[in-house]
Amino acid sequence: MSSTIGLIGLGAMGGGMAQSLRRAGHALNVYDVRAEAAQAFALAGGTACATLAELGERSDVVVSVVVNAAQTEAVLFGTDGAPGCAATMKPGSVFVMCSTVDPNWSVALEARLAAQGILYIDAPISGGAARAASGEITMMTAGAPAAYAKAGAALDAMAAKVYRLGDRAGAGSKVKIINQLLAGVHIAAAAEAMALGLREGVAAEALYEVITHSAGNSWMFENRMAHVLAGDYTPLSAVDIFVKDLGLVLDTARASKFPLPLASTAHQMFMQASTAGFAREDDSAVIKIFPGIELPSRSEPSSQS
Secondary structure: OOOOEEEEOOOHHHHHHHHHHHHOOOOEEEEOOOHHHHHHHHOOOOEEOOOHHHHHHHOOEEEEOOOOHHHHHHHHHOEOOEOOHHHOOOOOOEEEEOOOOOHHHHHHHHHHHHOOOOEEEEOOEEOOHHHHHOOOEEEEEEEOHHHHHHHHHHHHHHEEEEEEOOOOOOHHHHHHHHHHHHHHHHHHHHHHHHHHHHHOOOOHHHHHHHHOOOOOOOHHHHHHHHHHHHOOOOOOOEHHHHHHHHHHHHHHHHHOOOOOHHHHHHHHHHHHHHHHHHOOOEHHHHHHHOOOOOOOOOOOOOOOO
16 A cells, blocks of 8 residues: 655755655655745645644655754644644655754654654765755665555655665764765865965856866766856855754764764865855855955846846
């Protein structure tokens, strides 16, 4: 029997994931704090739920694509007197948690939901908005076999790679924060390299062309420095996301007294960018912390009469 899927959070990633589920033919319920976003999505198929409780009641599998642990708890257990989806989810239903969180928090959440008869998959995601829309993200998952049995088809519809890393929560979140360590360090290093090139008077476009065809290239340099060249800091992933994620990396390492000198430096760079007023800009805006450089400005299309 096919499962009815509920998806919470129609942002850059969640919106694309919902599209992928709809395209795969899943019966789909959606909820977003912006009711108009859910209603607009449902015009092309699916049901917009007015409340989290309604979505929980209507869904066999609930996929949560929100920013952090606090928002995840809010959608599950409610806020300001309004119930969350856990209040109405049926015993044996599955909650799929896609946020980047402290692995220990994820372990505790699995136990809390188990007490209500709800199965849980620790399932952080990576890949960006374009891959989310095409069903090609990566999911780093861990959970009980019974949870995969019910939610597996939905996971496969959203992702090109669904890594099953263990039969209990925690492993998925651990792998995700290691990924975020690398991602944050790579963005910071890419920004530092581009900033030095600009300071030395190298043409930004020429530098980008050479590096992206040389051994110094990285996926993050190629992707994020394209934003810098365009002067476009529209937040696909904001500076404050890496303030949070690298903070989780450092918290995890601190618990076992494990040194992370590069992650620590990158975290400080994103913190500096955030406090300088770039918190909600694209994470490539970390380049703005470097003094004495002239950044490309966004070119606006000329008006045509």
